[in-house]
Amino acid sequence: MLQNTKFYSNNQEKLLPITKQESTSLCALCRGTKFLCGKSRCPVIVKYHSRDKVKSLIDTVRIGGSSPPSVFIGRIGYPKVSIGPMIPPIMGDTSIIDTPELWLNKSIDDIVDFRSMLIRGKHTVDVYNVESSNKIVEYTRELALAKNSVFTDAIFSKKPRGSIAFYDDAQPHGPSAPIRKFDISNPKYEQHIEKAFYDTDLKSKDAIFNLYNDGVRISKIQRAFSVGAFGVKKLRRFVPTRWSITAVDSNIGENLMKNTKTYPWINEFRVYYHNQFDNRWAVLMTPSEWQYELIEAWYPNTTWNPYGSSISIFNSYEFYKGRTTYAEIGGCYYAARLAVNEVLNKERRQAGAVILREAHPGYIMPIGVWNVRESVRKALKEPYRKFDTLNQALVFVSEKMDIPLQRWIRNSAILKNQLYQKRLEDF
Secondary structure (H helix, E strand, O other): EEEOOOOOOOEEEEEOOOOOOHHHHHHHHHHOOOOOOOOOOOOOHHHHHHHHHHHHHHHOOEEEEOOOOOOOOOEEEEEEEEEEEOOOOOOOOHHHOOOOHHHHOOOOOHHHHHHOOEEEEEEEEEOOOOOOEEEEHHHHHHHHOOOOEEEEEEEEOOEEOOOEOOOOOOOEOOOEEEEEEEEEEEOOOOOOHHHHHHHHOOOOOHHHHHHHHHOOOOOHHHHHHHHHOOHHHHOOOOOOHHHHHHHHHHHHHHHHHHHHHOOOOOOOOEEEEEOOEEEEEEEEOOOOOOOOEEEEEEEEEEEEEEEOOOOEEEEEEOOOOOOOOOOOHHHHHHHHHHHHHHHHHHHHOOOEEEEEEEEOOOOOOOOOOOHHHHHHHHHHOOOEEEEEEHHHHHHHHHHHHOHHHHHHOOOOOOHHHHHHOOHHHOO
């Protein structure tokens, strides 16, 4: 039954009234042809076609293939969690399947296709039992440390089942099943990760930043961190994949930020812009002491605003002294902060940064927090526009984004501070 439903909160703007009905009824009426949900493409159809391509290959209790390498550590039931390999039923160099740093030139369909073939094996362990002699635990860790694709042969207790799972804070994966046993070919470890693994006196936070400075990809560091490969030996533990992604982003960002705060300010206002997966990104940098804010605007029929009748706007921020609580926006906040500090460290400069994100309905499904980190990195590699005043920079931002400028300002702590807070130099 059709009904007009409106949702409002303190951080929601009434911009786009729409008509909606219960999502299950919408799907039954639409069947991927009428786009009644408001999305530009049907995520159900995209996932169906992707799953159909590998359905015959995984209709068995034994699967062999080249793991990218890839592992997954669950969080349900913590401190007893499910760990195990992720295996595609194909051979060869499959590294692209678990290297999100290389995905920006792919379409959402491409990402769904190659992630849907990753079959997840599940074996329950206590997070503190990283030194277990169990072969499933041992081989899962070896996969996480591997440099290149590793042949993996697994026997499950039943045929893998379940639809492809999508998250906004972890890369998606395909069906899963309890794993009875699996074997792997002899993996070659990534040399820098191997060194950190055998250094049982090195703190995990130092291992992470050392590996980053050695040029190891963040996704590889996150994978190794999730299997308890770093830290003082008695403190090592499995870390759920979702948590490990944010922990590594946060750790690296904090270390870079310490340097950022020591550098001289930039000399102008800057605006960077990038559009990817129907996400519009505008990065405003100001000549000031370090301060940072991420503001996300989710249009109706997008991941975090699926049934709303208005655009939902959320923000998290910090001033020079930083935050003492976890960001309301979650892992995306730390991923974007890392990207900003990378650029400022490279230039040996300090600045304030406000990142504006518009997630439009073309962003039909979440594909992981990597999208934020890599999209902001990409934006910051583009030539920026420079301005003499904040007002000039904001006018340019308003030309790039759909949401009116005043609504961005109303939902921003840092922009309001920059525009309305009197400073000593104003007198």
